[in-house]
Amino acid sequence: MALTPELALVALLAMIVGEAWRVSVPGVGQDAPLSQATAAALAVSTAWPAHDDPDHLLGLLGPLVLACLAVLVVAAARRSWWAVPPDLARTVSTVLVAGLLARVPLLGSASLLERAEAPGAQAPTVALLLLVVSVIAVVAPVLGRAAVQAAREGSPLRVQITDHLARHGALMLATATTAAVMALSVRLLGAASFVLFLVPMALLQPAVTRQRRIREAQRQTIFALSRLTDQAGLTTPGHGVRVARTAVPVAREAGVEDADLADVEAAALLHDIGQVGLTRPIPGGATVEVSARDQRRVAATGAAILARTADLSRLASTVGDVGIPQHWAEQRGDVPMSARVVRVVSAFDDLTGAGTRLGGGHGPVEALERILRSTPHEYDPQVVDALVRHLERRGLLAASDAVRLRTAATAPDGAGTGT
Structure with a gap:
C-alpha cells in the first residue's frame, strides 16, 4: 500500500504525540509506545517511494523518515539533543526490523506485505504473522539496550536481557498488538486507524506510568532507609x-x-x-x-x-x-x-x-x-x-x-x- 500524504501526515502527528508523551522506565530510560506502534504499523503496511516490486527495500524510506522526523521534532522542541541517539536507535531498529521481516518472501511465495494487501481467507494467518513481526520489532531495541548495558557493566548478556524484558513487561505486547491491528485496518479505515487504535494504548499508558512511579517510590524509600x-x-x-x-x-x-x-x-x-x-x-x-x-x-x-x-x-x-x-x-x-x-x-x-x-x-x-x-x-x-x-x-x-x-x-x- 502506498504511503499517501494523508496517511503520512496523520502518522507523523501520532508519532510526535507519542514521542512527547512517554513512559519512563526506572534504570533504563523512556519508552514511546504510541510512536513505536505507529512506526511498526507503517513499516509493515505501507511503502514510499512506490516501486514496481512491492517488496523493494526502498519502500522503507518513507516510514523511516517519518519516524526519525518525529524524534527530531520533539528533541528540537525540548532542546534535549542528548536523547536523540538512543531514541533514533530505538526508532530505526523498530522500523528496519519490522519492514525487513514484512518484505521477506514466505516459503518462496508472497511476502507478508503483499498478503496483507488482500488477506482473504488467510486473514487469521496474516494477522498472526503481523503480530509476530511486530513483537520482534518492538523487542529488537530492548535487546540492543541490554547488549550495550551488558558490555558497559561486564555482566552476563542473558541477565541483562531478562532484566530489560521484565521491566517492559506487558507494555511491549500491548505495543506490538496495537501495531498489528493498525497494519491490518489501515487499508479499510485509512488514516483513521492511526487515531482509533491508539486510543486504548493512550488510556493504558497513564496506568503503566503510575504503576512504575509507585514501584520507584518504594525502591527509593528502601534506599533512604538504608x-x-x-x-x-x-x-x-x-x-x-x-x-x-x-x-x-x-x-x-x-x-x-x-x-x-x-x-x-x-x-x-x-x-x-x-x-x-x-x-x-x-x-x-x-x-x-x-x-x-x-x-x-x-x-x-x-x-x-x-x-x-x-x-x-x-x-x-x-x-x-x-x-x-x-x-x-x-x-x-x-x-x-x-x-x-x-x-x-x-x-x-x-x-x-x-x-x-x-x-x-x-x-x-x-x-x-x-x-x-x-x-x-x-x-x-x-x-x-x-x-x-x-x-x-x-x-x-x-x-x-x-x-x-x-x-x-x-x-x-x-x-x-x-x-
Whole structure:
C-alpha cells in the first residue's frame, strides 16, 4: 500500500504525540509506545517511494523518515539533543526490523506485505504473522539496550536481557498488538486507524506510568532507609548499597530465582538497620567483628522494625535470618539462600572496607581467606564459591587465586582453607 500524504501526515502527528508523551522506565530510560506502534504499523503496511516490486527495500524510506522526523521534532522542541541517539536507535531498529521481516518472501511465495494487501481467507494467518513481526520489532531495541548495558557493566548478556524484558513487561505486547491491528485496518479505515487504535494504548499508558512511579517510590524509600545507619555514623558510608550491588549477582550465581532478586537487593540494603537499636555502637558498623550473639541481636532488631511496616514486612524474616550462622541454618533447614548471601557479602564488605577493629582493611584475597577460615561454620560454602566466581568475572581476583579459593570453599569441613 502506498504511503499517501494523508496517511503520512496523520502518522507523523501520532508519532510526535507519542514521542512527547512517554513512559519512563526506572534504570533504563523512556519508552514511546504510541510512536513505536505507529512506526511498526507503517513499516509493515505501507511503502514510499512506490516501486514496481512491492517488496523493494526502498519502500522503507518513507516510514523511516517519518519516524526519525518525529524524534527530531520533539528533541528540537525540548532542546534535549542528548536523547536523540538512543531514541533514533530505538526508532530505526523498530522500523528496519519490522519492514525487513514484512518484505521477506514466505516459503518462496508472497511476502507478508503483499498478503496483507488482500488477506482473504488467510486473514487469521496474516494477522498472526503481523503480530509476530511486530513483537520482534518492538523487542529488537530492548535487546540492543541490554547488549550495550551488558558490555558497559561486564555482566552476563542473558541477565541483562531478562532484566530489560521484565521491566517492559506487558507494555511491549500491548505495543506490538496495537501495531498489528493498525497494519491490518489501515487499508479499510485509512488514516483513521492511526487515531482509533491508539486510543486504548493512550488510556493504558497513564496506568503503566503510575504503576512504575509507585514501584520507584518504594525502591527509593528502601534506599533512604538504608542510609539511616550511614547518617547516624553507625556503619561506614555506602555499606548497604555496596552489599546490595554485590549480593544480587552473587545470589544469581548461587541459584536464586530472578523473581526473588529484588527482595535480595532490598534485604541487603536494610540488613544493618537493626544497629539503630544498639546502646553501644559497633566500631565502624562491622558486624563481622562482633560476637554471634550480637549479630543475631542486630538482625532480630532489624526484623522487628521491618515487621511493623506493611510494605516491608515481607523482608523481616530474611533480614532476621542474616544473623543466623551456617551451622544453625543447616539445622533449621528453612533459612533462605538470600539471607545466607547477604551474610557472606556483608562480611566481605566489612573486611574490605575502611578497616576493621581487629585486622584493618583487607584486600579481596585476604578478606576471602578470612571468611573461608569460618566456613562452613559461619558462612555457606556455596555462597562463598559464588562470591569468588563473581569477583573473578569482575577482574578483582586473579584466575590462580580464584581457583585456589574456590577449591577451599568447596573442600569438606574447611579442609582446604589453610593459608
